[in-house]
Amino acid sequence: MNYACMTNKAFVSRGKVVTHKKMSEEFKARRQFFNNHSFTVNANPSDTSCTIEVHKIEES
8 A cells, every 4th residue: 555654854766856857849839839829718608618719919
């Protein structure tokens, strides 16, 4: 059975602990898309449908 217990000891691992990973190109593109677009979700409770509007944020 697995369980967790509180301890004051530092984290120890036999394997290599990776704190930072390089972002993949797919992740970079997805992040850029989310940063450059705004999303609006409209829910209709009467027929349980929703619409999603995606708008590109225009740079000035």
